[in-house]
Amino acid sequence: xxxxxxxxxxxxxxxxxxxLEVPPLSGxxxxxxxxxxPEAAARIEAELAALEKExxxxxxxxxxxxxxxxxxxxxxxxxxxxxxxxxxxMDDGVLxxxxxxxxxxxxxxxxxxxGAITDVAARRIIDHLMVPRFRKSxxxxxxxxxxxxxxxxxxxxxGAIPTPPGEASPGGLETLFFLGFFAMxxxxxxxxxxxxxxxxxxxxxxxxxxFFYVFPMALLxxxxxxxxxxxxxxxxxxxxxxxxxxxxxxxxxxRRGGRGGGFIGGGYGGGxxxxxxxxxxxxxxxxxxxxxxxx
Numbered sequence: 001x002x003x004x005x006x007x008x009x010x011x012x013x014x015x016x017x018x019x020l021e022v023p024p025l026s027g028x029x030x031x032x033x034x035x036x037x038p039e040a041a042a043r044i045e046a047e048l049a050a051l052e053k054e055x056x057x058x059x060x061x062x063x064x065x066x067x068x069x070x071x072x073x074x075x076x077x078x079x080x081x082x083x084x085x086x087x088x089x090m091d092d093g094v095l096x097x098x099x100x101x102x103x104x105x106x107x108x109x110x111x112x113x114x115g116a117i118t119d120v121a122a123r124r125i126i127d128h129l130m131v132p133r134f135r136k137s138x139x140x141x142x143x144x145x146x147x148x149x150x151x152x153x154x155x156x157x158x159g160a161i162p163t164p165p166g167e168a169s170p171g172g173l174e175t176l177f178f179l180g181f182f183a184m185x186x187x188x189x190x191x192x193x194x195x196x197x198x199x200x201x202x203x204x205x206x207x208x209x210x211f212f213y214v215f216p217m218a219l220l221x222x223x224x225x226x227x228x229x230x231x232x233x234x235x236x237x238x239x240x241x242x243x244x245x246x247x248x249x250x251x252x253x254x255r256r257g258g259r260g261g262g263f264i265g266g267g268y269g270g271g272x273x274x275x276x277x278x279x280x281x282x283x284x285x286x287x288x289x290x291x292x293x294x295x
Contacts, residue, residue, distance in 0.1 A: 020070045025060065025083045025280060028052075033063040033100040035139040044147050051151045057092040057113065058085045058284065059150055061143065066101040072292055076106040086110045086284020093284035094150055098143070102294075105130055107150070109289040115217050115225075116153050121161040122291035125149050128162040134295040156222030175219050182215050193236065194243040205236060 023032060028048040029041045036044070048059050060083065067075055076097045086093025091112035098105055107122040125146050133142035152160025189208060193201050212232040217225025 019078075020068050020075055022075075022079050022082045023062070023064070028059065029061050031061070031063045033065050033098065035063045035098065035100065036143065037140065040140040040144060044144060047147055047151060051154060055092075055154055056087055056090065057094070057154050058087070059094040059096070059147070059154075060085055061096045061098075061147070063098040063100065063139075063143075065099075067099045067104070072097070072099065072102070072104045072106050073288070076108045076290075076292075077286060077288060080108045080110070080286040084283050085286075086112065088283030091285045092154075093286070094154075095286075096143070096146060096150070098139075103134075104292065104294045105134075106292045107146075107290045108286055110284045110286050111289070112284070113154060114289045115214060116156070116222055117150065117161075117290075118218070119289060119291050121153060122289075123293065124162050124164065126291055126293035128164060131293060131295045154222070156217075156224070156226075158221055160221075178215075178219055186211070190236075194240055195245055197245040201240070209233065 023030060027045060029036070029045045031041055044061065048061075052058055062079060076095060079097065080093065080095045083095070084093070085095060091110040093110040094113060094117065095106075095108040097108065105126050107117070107125060109117045109119075109122060129145040129149055130142040133139070133145065149160050149162065186208070189204065193204050193208070196204070209229065209232060213225045213229035215225075216228040
């Protein structure tokens with residue numbers, strides 16, 4: 001019994017030690033599996049450096065020989081959390097992880113980019129840009145295509161995320177349907193906001209503002225979200241100058257009709273290539289968003 005207990009204790013102590021070690025962050029491109037030529041690695045490094053300079057987001061590649069038995073998602077999240085990709089408070093980091101011998105891929109997305117790179121979008125990048133090329137041993141082509149797609153999505157470029165054959169494109173009927181639904185839901189709130197006298201309109205105005213960024217961004221990209229929220233912020237105060245106002249209600253009176261006042265807010269809640277020095281994470285946070293795949 002004592003021997004069995006001792007063996008069990010030793011195994012329990014050894015479990016954390018057996019976890020695959022997270023390699024140090026040595027650059028935007030960390031190719032420990034030898035998948036990239038120096039020329040391809042340099043191109044990817046330059047692409048990601050330009051993206052960070054332009055948008056502030058940090059994207060890094062890690063290619064390893066094997067996971068050594070560790071679950072892909074667990075290791076990916078540990079790497080992302082230890083490297084702290086993305087800016088602190090913005091959480092705009094992305095990790096592209098490739099485990100060569102396990103034939104597995106993971107795109108780990110920081111909190112701040114989960115709108116630009118949804119789980120579905122990350123899965124499409126893996127399935128339609130990486131897997132077909134990886135099956136032909138074209139690792140360079142797959143990784144470069146994924147990096148360009150990720151960078152394009154962060155920049156808000158239309159068509160950056162691949163659309164599978166037979167599915168509606170972002171500019172098709174599906175998008176029109178959701179935009180129409182959004183307009184139908186928001187119209188009563190906007191009318192109430194425009195007709196409310198005094199300063200009583202401000203809480204509703206502030207509450208609705210994030211919706212006019214998040215919804216257009218999810219459908220049409222980051223640029224559309226910025227345009228929509230800018231029009232909202234500027235247009236509503238201007239429209240209020242001309243819109244007829246409701247008469248103020250006497251103290252203690254009740255609103256006639258069945259329309260209830262108030263609203264509920266939600267929270268938001270071996271050989272290889274390593275880049276040169278001078279690159280480090282900015283303190284970004286991750287929560288498991290992204291997608292996994294294999295070839």
